[in-house]
Amino acid sequence: MRKGIYFIVFFLFLCLLGFANEAEIKAHYELSRFLPPEVCGGCHSDIFTQWKGSLHQLSLKDKIFLAVAKDGLKGIKIDDELLEAESCQKCHTPVGYLSGYPLRTSDDIKKIQEPATQGVQCDYCHSITGAYAIYNAKYKMDPGNGYSDPGIKRGPFNDSKADFHKTEFSSFHTKSEICGTCHNVKHVVYGTWLETTYEEWSASPYKNQGIQCQDCHMYQRPGHPATGSTKREKNPGIAAYGGPQRDHIFTHYFVGGNSVIPATEKDNIRVKMAEDRLQNAVTMSIEEKMKGNSVVIKLLNNGAGHEVPTGVSNIRQVWLKVIVKDSTGKVVYSSGVPDKKGYIDSRAIIFGTVFGDGNGNRVDNLAKAKEILFDKRLKPMKEHFEHITIKSDDTKFTVEAELIYSIISQKTADSLKELKGLKIKPVVMTQAKATVIR
Numbered sequence: 001m002r003k004g005i006y007f008i009v010f011f012l013f014l015c016l017l018g019f020a021n022e023a024e025i026k027a028h029y030e031l032s033r034f035l036p037p038e039v040c041g042g043c044h045s046d047i048f049t050q051w052k053g054s055l056h057q058l059s060l061k062d063k064i065f066l067a068v069a070k071d072g073l074k075g076i077k078i079d080d081e082l083l084e085a086e087s088c089q090k091c092h093t094p095v096g097y098l099s100g101y102p103l104r105t106s107d108d109i110k111k112i113q114e115p116a117t118q119g120v121q122c123d124y125c126h127s128i129t130g131a132y133a134i135y136n137a138k139y140k141m142d143p144g145n146g147y148s149d150p151g152i153k154r155g156p157f158n159d160s161k162a163d164f165h166k167t168e169f170s171s172f173h174t175k176s177e178i179c180g181t182c183h184n185v186k187h188v189v190y191g192t193w194l195e196t197t198y199e200e201w202s203a204s205p206y207k208n209q210g211i212q213c214q215d216c217h218m219y220q221r222p223g224h225p226a227t228g229s230t231k232r233e234k235n236p237g238i239a240a241y242g243g244p245q246r247d248h249i250f251t252h253y254f255v256g257g258n259s260v261i262p263a264t265e266k267d268n269i270r271v272k273m274a275e276d277r278l279q280n281a282v283t284m285s286i287e288e289k290m291k292g293n294s295v296v297i298k299l300l301n302n303g304a305g306h307e308v309p310t311g312v313s314n315i316r317q318v319w320l321k322v323i324v325k326d327s328t329g330k331v332v333y334s335s336g337v338p339d340k341k342g343y344i345d346s347r348a349i350i351f352g353t354v355f356g357d358g359n360g361n362r363v364d365n366l367a368k369a370k371e372i373l374f375d376k377r378l379k380p381m382k383e384h385f386e387h388i389t390i391k392s393d394d395t396k397f398t399v400e401a402e403l404i405y406s407i408i409s410q411k412t413a414d415s416l417k418e419l420k421g422l423k424i425k426p427v428v429m430t431q432a433k434a435t436v437i438r
Contacts (some may be wrong), residue, residue, distance in 0.1 A: 031099035033143045035150060036115040037170040040122040043240040047252050050120070050221075053267050054254040059119035060093045060109070062261050064408055067418035068315065069105050072365050080189035085367035090137040093117070094124050098141065105156040120182075126153040129170070134177050134198055135184040139395065155239075156250065162240065176201055179213040183311070192369045193353070195313075200306035206382035216305060218250040222269055227303035228380070229283070255376055257281075257309075260407045261423055278405050278427045281308055282378060286399050286434035294387040295324060295399050295436055301378040308378040308429075309405070313353040314364065317409040318377075318429075320349040320386060321402040326394040333390055337427075342410035342424065351377050395438040402431040 013196075037057075041048030051057055059065070065088075072085045086104040090097045091177065096116030097103060127143040144151020144165065153162070154170035161167060172178050182200025187194055201207060206228065219235065226232045226314060234248035255273045262270035281303035287296040301308050309316035321336035321344075336348035344350075357363045358370035371419035378384050390397065406426045411418040 012015045028100055029098050029143055031095070031113060032117060034095050034099070034115055034121075034127075034313045035147065037118050037121045037123070037139065039147065043162070043242075044122075045241065046237065047239065047249070048122070050252040051254070053262070053265060053270065054253075055256060055258055055261060056120035057118060058265070059091070060096075060112070060117060060262060061119070061309045062092075062232075063262065063264065063418065063422070065092060066109075067413075067416040068312075068408075070418065071416055072367050073106055076365075076367060081365075081367040082187050084190075085365075087136075087188050091185075092119065092328070094120060094137060094139075097137075098124075105185075107319040111182070121329065123153075124157060125178075126173075127151070128154065128178065130172050134180045134196040136188065137182050139181055143299070147229045157239070157246070160239070160243075162253065174212065175215065176207070176213040179217075183213075187366070187369060190289075190370045192371065194355075194366050194369060195311055197306045197310045198311060201379070204305055205283065205306040206380060212307065213305065214250060217254065218230070218252070219258070220253060220255060220273060220274060221251050222278075225273075225280045225303075227277060227280040228305060229303035230280050256311075257405060257427075258407050259427060260422075263425065264422070275427050278429045280431050282403055284401060284403055284430045284432045286401060286432050286436065288434055288436055289358060290390070290397075290436055290438045292389065294389050295397065296321070297386045297399075297401055298386065299378055299384045299403065301380050301382065302386060304338050304378075305380055307380065309352060310377075311365070313375075313377060314355055314366070315408050315412065317344075317412075317426075318351040319344055319404055321404055322349070322388055324388065324390055325398045326392055327396045328394075328399075332392040332397070333388060333396070335388075336404070338410075338426070341414070342426075344409075353377070397436045398431045398433070399436050400431075403429045405429050 016202045037048060069088050075081050075254060076085055088105045089102045092118055093102060096112050101107060104110055127141050128139050129142050130140040132138040135411060150165035152166040152168045154168045154173055156174045158169035176198060183197040184199060185195035201213060204350060211407050216226050219232045221235060224233055235251055236247055237249045238245055241248050253273060255270055255277060257274055257276035257278050259271045276406050283300045285298050285304055319336045323331060324333035326332050353372060354374035355363050355369035356371040356373040357368055362373060363369055404426045406424050408424060412425045413422055413424050
């Protein structure tokens, strides 16, 4: 009897502890406690200009995200799957989520109030104190109280001084973990890893070398791709009006590999920056001697600190376009050549992830993902070989190959009502041509 009472008391204690932690993680803050980004821009003008128009600022307005998220809500009848489909806003409009609206993907975007519409913004990031876990936006927060009492703003410098707000050095802001908390996503019920950019970095040589996400993504600026295969030159300057000259000011362009959304915003600078980044991520070569009946293509991800592709890698489309001609110029093999619609053939060698429903059946909706059926991507600093079988008796061939990147496939984009008419311009990441002998 006594054992039973002890068990009940212990069980109730665990429940209360769970509720306390959940309440702490989902702490509610009044929207008025967060400063509009324009206020920050009054002193941090260069940083504000870089951030404005970035994928962070546009995280709630990104039409590809909106279309995919809306489509992900269709036909869901299982509560576990609905919970996942409704969970996007915690990363795409964190200020709104923390202040109570929107809490769900299906909430009306038109009802979101400023500054929650501004995506991943200044006062959100610089009010972070740490994280409960490095996935699903489980940040610890300590925001101020609006314009009259802005509180403490945290960042990478230990000697910052400001008249408007208090300052504090934060080692968390200098580490990849602050990025990983949103760029690492688990299914909220099934626990399936849906996005693993942080995990990929953590398993890469870059972590052992002490190279953080910020050391590439917050060094990049126009004309300076700042990848693992290029120089990551410092960006000297001042962080705020009247501040000290520093060897490096972390840039806030937040480009990544997305050139499509900047193009819809007519932001040619970020389009070029995304292309520069992609074109300095992977190298490719073709071996000049066949192995049996196969042409061998070697790929090396020597520029990205994570796998290629990363993020929602079931939607990203990275593939090899290969054309092989014999000594007479006749095409004896081709794959990955887009047709007039921009669709690639079924023979194409694709790099990405395929999720399953737990019974071995493919699912494209991440809300339904219980397992990973296929994960073929280019790992950081690891050589990858593709063998192309040639059915020809000739002894000499000309081989042309391109590695091509799309933020979303044209076929998928065409299947979504909200993206009808949007032309997805692929980016050639790297290419090679060689004469190959048997």
